[in-house]
Amino acid sequence: MSSPTKGESPLRSEHDIVLARQQVRRLTQELKFSLVDQTKMVTAASELARNALIYGKGGAMHWEVLQGESRIGLKLLFADEGPGIPNMDLAMTDGWTSGNGLGMGLTGAKRLVNEFEIDSKVNGGTRVTITRWK
C-alpha cells in the first residue's frame, strides 16, 4: 500500500545523473517538500551524483525516507569506490577543484541541505550523506 522507504540508483553514466535528479524530485514531491526545498535537494543531489561519477569513477545513490517523531525527511547517500579525497580541508573550500569543475559541488551541496557528512579514504572511496527535513 505505502511507497517503499528506501532504494538505490546506479551512477554509472551521465544519464544516470539525470535519472538520480528525477528520482529525488519524485521523492521530495511525494513527501510534499516546498518547491524551494525540492529544488535545493535535487540540485545538491545533482552535484554529488556528478562528483561520484567524475571523481569517484561511478557508484550509487542510496535514498531513505526518514520518519522522525515530529518530522519527515529524506536522506541520500552517494557512495563511490574511487581514489578518495586526500585533503578534505581543501576539498571543502569554495572554488577549489581537483578536476575541471567550478569547485562549488561539495561546498554548495552542503549549503543546500540540513545535514551533511563526508567520509573518504584514500584509495577507499568516498561516501557523502545529506539529509533535508521537511
Add this chain to the structure above:
Amino acid sequence: MEKIPILRMGEFLLVTIQIDMHDQLALKLQDDLSNAIQKNATKGVLIDISSLEMVDSFIGRMVADISGMGRILGAETILVGMQPAVAITLVELGLSLPGVATALNVERGMALLRRKIDADGADVVAH
C-alpha cells in the same frame, strides 16, 4: 542524436531549453550556439530557461561560458525566465552568475537586447 534547437529571429538567436539536460548535451549546446553566433553574425542571444526546474553548477557554468564567449564574438546574451526556486537555490549554491544579463521573460529580454545593441551602435557613432 538529441539536440536543443536554436531558432533564428531576425538578428537574434533564441534557445529554449525544455528538457533536463545531461552534461554532454549542455556542452553540445554551447558548441552549436558559438557556431550559430558566428555563422549568422548574431548580435544577441536569448536563452529561455523557464522550463528548467533545476540549474546546478554545471549548467550555471555553461550559461556563464556562453555569455562570455558570445561577448567575444560580438553578441550579447540574456538569460530569461529563471524560476524563483531555481534562483534561490543557485545563489545558495554559491553561483550568482556575475556578468550574465538576465530578464524576467522573453519579451523583456528582447527589449533589453535591443536597448543594449542600440546603445553599442550609438557608442560606435560617437567615437
